[in-house]
Amino acid sequence: MGNLVGGWRLKEPSTVEECDSTWDSDSENESEDSGVSESASPSAESERTGSGDTEPRDQLCDSPELAPKMKRSFYAARDLYKYRHSYPNYRKSRQPNEYRNLRFYLNKIPLGPDGIYIEEILTKWRGDYDKLEHNHTYIQWLFPLREQGLNFYAHELTQDEIKEFQGTREAKRRFVAAYSLMLDFYGVKLLDKNGNVTRAPNWEQRFQHLNESQHNYLRITRILKSLGELGCEAFKAPLVRLFLEESLVHGTLSNMTHSALEYYVYTIRNAATRRRLLRYAKKHYRPAHNFIWGPPSKERRGEGEGEEGGGSGYRAPNPTPEHHRREEGGGEMREGER
Known part of the structure; x- marks a missing residue:
């Protein structure tokens, strides 16, 4: 990974609890604005009539004691910890003339290996x-x-390139257009410059595809991460909120539930926003006793066993493809680029 600043390497967390500070400053009556509304998203009210929606799903099992206990993925938690903390053990910057991501978005070079320009x-x-x-x-x-x-033709971002990209209006305009392009592919419509989203007119067909084509869940994790790197952090919460609603309330993206909770929520850097999303998810998650993303019980908090509220137990019997691939790949973005 190249040279490290001053030759010093930060000790990385070794448990899920050390990776996740979501509930460290938990308050039931938080005043800060997270950009996440507890009211239904536009899709809930305007698209609810018929069109494939279901009522909140009853996933309760007859005997909670017999249900398999779930476990947070350490590899996912560590990967997203590194992302949220801007990769503490990171390499030195490249020279400006190597800013291939910015030059691609300025339509000066094509992507490799296909030779296609952004326009x-x-x-x-x-x-x-x-x-x-x-x-x-x-x-x-x-x-x-x-x-x-x-794709080894693609270059990683650096801190200097990120700064330059965020200050280049043409690049940011195309970046938002690329985000809108991918949202349309997933059946989602970008509503405004604040990142608010709703179902696209073709949502039913696209959601059915997305519910079955689960390698796209890894792509979505990449998209959310990139939004935060390139100046669109505020766009994340509305999209994650919509996916939680569709997967947990309407059941239209039921296969996405685990990815949304284990990955998408934790790409968000603001802890208060993560808490609000997780509280929303907890209200609708079934079976309720299997919700392992917090808040932790007061007893566990008092014992100092971490903030996760679900760090022990057996692994879920049917992990999603994203969970499975990241467990095998050490949490790095590998299969996610496909």
Whole structure:
């Protein structure tokens, strides 16, 4: 990973509890604005009539004692800890003339290895769902990270490039357009410059695809991370809130539930926003006793056993593809770029 600042390396956390500070400053009556409303999103009120929606799902089992206990993934927690803390053990910056991500978004160089420019993607790929589904090289270029993915033609972001990108209006405009392009692919519509979202007109068909094509869950994790790196942190909460509502309340994206709770929520850097999202999820999660993302009980807090409220127990019997791949891959973004 290159040179480390001053040759000093920060000790990385070794438990899920050390990775997650979500509930450290927990308050039931938080006054800070998280950008997450407890009211239903636009999809809940305007699209509820018929169209494939279900009532809140009854997932209660007859005997909670016999149900398998779930466990938080340490590899996911560590990966997102590094992301939220801006990769504490990170390499030195490249020179400005190597800012390949910025130059790509300025339409000066094509993505590799396909030789496609960003303007072609933005103007010709929208609605071409087969291409967006089966091409596995563009996602690292559209949503760069400070992590090396499978496409070695794509470059990792650096702190200096991030700063330069955020100060370049043309690049940011295209970045938001690329986000809107991917949202449309997933059946979601970007409403405004604040990042608010709702169901797209074709949501039913696209949600059905998204519920079955689960490698896209890894892509969504990358997209959320990249939003935070390139100046759109506020866009995350509305999208995560919509996915939680669709998976937990309407059951339209039921296969996404674990990814939304284990990964998407924890890409958000503001702890108060994470708490509000998790409280919303807890209200609708069934079976309720399997909700392992907090808040921790007062007894566990008093014992100093960490903030996770679910750090012990057996692994869930049917982890999602994202969970399984990250467990095998040490939490790094590998399969997620596909």
